[in-house]
Amino acid sequence: MSQVLQCDFCWRRCRIPPGETGYCGIRYNDHGALQTRGYGSILPPALDPIEKKPFYHVLPGTQAFSIAQLGCNFRCEFCQNYRISQKPFITDQAFRALEQYTPQGVVSRALASPCKSLAFTYSEPTVWQDFMIDCASLAKDAGLHTLMVTNGAFTTQALERIAPVMDAINIDLKGDSRVYRQLCQADDGPVRDRIKDILKAGEAGPFLEVTTLVIPDWVTPGVLESLYDFLGEAGAPVWHLTHFVPRYRSRVTRTNDYGSYQELLKTFQAQGRVPYVYGDFTASDNQAVTSCPDCGRVLIRRTVFHLRELHLDKGCCAFCGAAIPGIF
Numbered sequence: 001m002s003q004v005l006q007c008d009f010c011w012r013r014c015r016i017p018p019g020e021t022g023y024c025g026i027r028y029n030d031h032g033a034l035q036t037r038g039y040g041s042i043l044p045p046a047l048d049p050i051e052k053k054p055f056y057h058v059l060p061g062t063q064a065f066s067i068a069q070l071g072c073n074f075r076c077e078f079c080q081n082y083r084i085s086q087k088p089f090i091t092d093q094a095f096r097a098l099e100q101y102t103p104q105g106v107v108s109r110a111l112a113s114p115c116k117s118l119a120f121t122y123s124e125p126t127v128w129q130d131f132m133i134d135c136a137s138l139a140k141d142a143g144l145h146t147l148m149v150t151n152g153a154f155t156t157q158a159l160e161r162i163a164p165v166m167d168a169i170n171i172d173l174k175g176d177s178r179v180y181r182q183l184c185q186a187d188d189g190p191v192r193d194r195i196k197d198i199l200k201a202g203e204a205g206p207f208l209e210v211t212t213l214v215i216p217d218w219v220t221p222g223v224l225e226s227l228y229d230f231l232g233e234a235g236a237p238v239w240h241l242t243h244f245v246p247r248y249r250s251r252v253t254r255t256n257d258y259g260s261y262q263e264l265l266k267t268f269q270a271q272g273r274v275p276y277v278y279g280d281f282t283a284s285d286n287q288a289v290t291s292c293p294d295c296g297r298v299l300i301r302r303t304v305f306h307l308r309e310l311h312l313d314k315g316c317c318a319f320c321g322a323a324i325p326g327i328f
Contacts, residue, residue, distance in 0.1 A: 005029050010073040010126050011153045011190035024127040025087040026071035039131050041098040042067045042106070043084060043122065047113055049305040053149050054240050055209055056278055056290065057326025058168045059117060060300050061307035064147060065110035067101075068122035069131060070094060074151055075185040076174070078215065078250040085123040086248070103134040107142055117145035117167075126154045129162060136165035145327065148206075152191040159197055168207040168327060171195055173227060175212065175219045183218065192230065199235045207327055209238040214281075216244060216256045221264050232273030237325040241265060241279045262287075275325065294322035 007014045007027045014022030021028040026037050046066045050059055072085035083089050101109075110118045118139040120132045125148055136146040145167045152171035154162070162169075173191060174180060180188040198208045212219065212227060224241070231239055241261065246253050258281035265287065268277040272293075279287040290300035297319045301309040311318040315328040 003032060005032070005034050007034055008155050008157045009129055010158070011155060011187065012073060013155070023087075024071045024073045024124070025090040026069070026127045036069075036128050036130050037071075037090075038069060038095045038098065039128070040101050040103075041095050042069050042101055043098060045106075045109060047115060048119070048121075050117065050119075050147075051288075051302055051305045051307070053119060053121060053147065053170055054211060054242070054278075055147065055168060055170060056240070056288070056300070056302070057209065057238050057276065057324070057328075058147065058207060059145060059327060060302070060310055062117065063113070063115045064117045064119040064121075065113050065115040065144075066119040066121050067106060067135075068120070068125075069128040070098075070123060071127040072124035072151075073127055073153060073186075074124065077183055077248060078213075078244070078246065078252065079248045080245070081122050082248040103131065103138050106135045107138045107144070110139065110144055111142055115144075117147050119147040119149065121147070121149040125150055126158065129154070129158060133161055133165055140165055140167075151186075152194045153186060154190075154194060156193075156197065159194060163198070163201065163205050166206045168209070169198060170209045170211055171198075173210050173212050173231075175215065176223050176226060179215070179218050179223070183215070195231075195236065196234050207325070208236065209240065210236050211240040211242060213242050213244055214256055214258075214261055216252055216254055218252065221260060224261075224264060228268055228271075228274060228277075236274050238276045239268075239274045239278070241277070241281070243281055256281075290324070292317040292320060292322050292324070295320040299324065 004015050004017050012023050016022050016029040018029050028037050047063045048066045050062050050064045070090050125132045148166050148169045177188050180186045198205050265279045288302040299311045312328050
């Protein structure tokens with residue numbers, strides 16, 4: 001007789017009865033075996049500037065071959081990609097509309113593109129990590145870099161599976177515990193733990209960048225200061241602060257007045273506990289500049305996902321030789 005099985009893909013560790021799915025709508029109990037619903041069913045791949053992910057310290061100026069399956073283990077009411085991530089939209093009809101790929105097929109398409117990396121993004125790769133790992137293993141063998149954009153709420157067991165095949169990870173640190181509980185129906189504890197785990201691994205693990213969406217009335221200057229302290233203590237090298245656009249069922253219907261946030265961004269940059277803090281609050285490229293920590297010269301200048309200047313030599317400042325963290 002089939003039994004209830006426990007998934008270890010994400011922090012929820014769902015106990016899934018036979019014939020049912022977990023919280024994500026993707027992991028299901030198929031007669032006593034845990035499977036990923038729609039394994040290999042992906043959205044049409046996209047070629048994105050790597051800066052759009054965002055990755056600012058990984059292969060600047062290149063494109064990423066970006067893929068996604070359906071599903072997520074959060075319920076963010078402001079989700080930008082809710083039609084591919086949220087459980088009400090994960091239907092048999094939705095799966096039939098997707099393209100079917102093998103991992104080798106994904107990698108072959110990526111290699112035929114002008115991209116230098118394969119990115120797992122748009123929805124939450126945590127819930128379809130078996131397909132992601134299968135693709136990433138082949139991609140690395142073929143010479144592609146591998147990237148994961150995630151909410152970070154996966155288990156330690158999942159990190160042990162993912163880390164060896166992933167070159168870089170961008171984790172959304174969405175705010176404090178209030179933001180997670182009330183806007184995402186989630187918990188920030190596992191996310192913070194995974195951030196610390198990845199950073200603790202140093203060069204033996206994936207390179208980490210962190211992103212925080214600045215949600216009006218929720219991700220306040222006080223919240224950002226506490227996140228800055230956490231990331232500084234953990235040793236995070238790169239932090240992105242991004243502007244908010246209302247989507248899905250968001251109770252927040254306005255964007256921020258970013259004047260005070262721009263000043264806070266300058267304060268963070270001046271303090272330097274997180275070496276590189278970036279914002280996208282204005283169209284100016286001044287918030288997307290990477291400068292050398294030693295000589296102060298501009299090394300990378302970007303404008304709206306486009307590379308304008310690059311002055312690096314094998315990951316070091318082209319002017320004074322100082323090492324810059326990242327994959328270059």
